[in-house]
Amino acid sequence: MSRNERHVSAPPSAVFDVLADGWSYASWVVGAARIRDVDPAWPSPGARIHHSVGAWPLLIDDTSSVEVWERDRECVLTVRAWPTGEGRVRITVAPEAEGCRVVMEEQAVSGPARLLPKPLQDLSLRPRNHETLRRLAFVAERREARAV
Numbered sequence: 001m002s003r004n005e006r007h008v009s010a011p012p013s014a015v016f017d018v019l020a021d022g023w024s025y026a027s028w029v030v031g032a033a034r035i036r037d038v039d040p041a042w043p044s045p046g047a048r049i050h051h052s053v054g055a056w057p058l059l060i061d062d063t064s065s066v067e068v069w070e071r072d073r074e075c076v077l078t079v080r081a082w083p084t085g086e087g088r089v090r091i092t093v094a095p096e097a098e099g100c101r102v103v104m105e106e107q108a109v110s111g112p113a114r115l116l117p118k119p120l121q122d123l124s125l126r127p128r129n130h131e132t133l134r135r136l137a138f139v140a141e142r143r144e145a146r147a148v
Contacts, residue, residue: 001107002125006133010144012072012093012100018139022049028135030128043069085111
């Protein structure tokens with residue numbers, strides 16, 4: 001399992017506003033190239049974002065779905081990126097001085113990526129998730145600044 005964390009200079013509600021906006025997914029998730037559709041029920045459990053991963057012209061259409069949604073506290077997603085497989089991403093948010101602490105944990109749960117030893121999974125996921133959290137922080141902080 002890969003684990004990354006970051007301080008965000010915005011409250012948990014600002015982070016969850018970004019997570020609740022399925023159309024913003026490609027702006028903060030590294031590897032998501034475009035959003036094709038967002039289920040109207042997003043971010044309710046079972047709802048999906050229909051996205052493409054990769055770089056044009058080598059795009060793969062896939063989905064990510066919500067397993068758990070506890071506003072301002074926790075979001076768990078099943079992320080698909082076939083042919084590599086599926087992963088489970090858990091994002092937890094806790095208030096702290098002048099903002100919040102966001103923790104992102106990801107592990108492969110099916111497909112060829114699951115066969116990699118845990119240290120290799122972590123080695124491949126950690127840099128991508130570091131950048132993903134950096135982007136998520138930028139989007140949440142910018143939205144919060146505009147709201148104030």
